[in-house]
Amino acid sequence: MAHNNIVNSLDIQNKKLDHKSLIPTPNGFVFKFIKKDNDFVYTFIKGEFLKKVGLSPACIVGKTLHELSREDKANEKYHFYETAWNGSIINYEENVNGFHYLALLIPVMADSQVIEVTGTAIETTEHQKSALKIQELEKLSFGVAKQWLSHGYSGKH
Structure with a gap:
């Protein structure tokens, strides 16, 4: 996995994102997560890429990063998620079931605190x-x- 720390803070106050408009169809997906009990929990995911890799939103939403990934992959991805949770925009590359994607994580902030992170991914x-x-x-x-x-x-x- 590779990453780039692009920007150090994004403050989106009281704005709702229309996730449907963000999905890079047909070869991408969008997702959101929050931090809970020192792990990251997926709260939303949608996109055609999921079908391609044999996954569905129902098997992801509500699960933690460590429940969905092997220990080594979860620990590596945890670094990227933590960086985003700390307020930085960051990207990383991942491989799922033989399919590669590039994801961009954007922290959503309210009152100078991250309340969730939104990810947008495209197949590579x-x-x-x-x-x-x-x-x-x-x-x-x-x-x-x-x-x-x-x-x-x-x-x-």
Whole structure:
């Protein structure tokens, strides 16, 4: 997972977000969470991406980060969620059931305190596949060049 700390505070006072307008359909989802008992609880999630990875809002809403993820993944994601809960906008990359996405977490504040965090995510699976193909091609090219050099081929005629 990678992340970038983009901005250090966003204060949205008394504004309701229309989550339907935020869903990057058909390859994304939006979600919200709060912090409760030192863990993060999902309070909302919606988007076509969920169907693609075999999940539904009913199996996520009301659950904690640690209930839904393996321990190592939950601990890694906890860092990003905690950063957002502390008032920073942050993004991270994740892989669910072989599908990749990039998520942006935005803290929602009232009276200078974070009351919830809203996340917007978009699928990046095809981008990841392209990046892997480029890496494979580079490795193959390097291997061919190494073989040529070991056999004395200099490229000069």
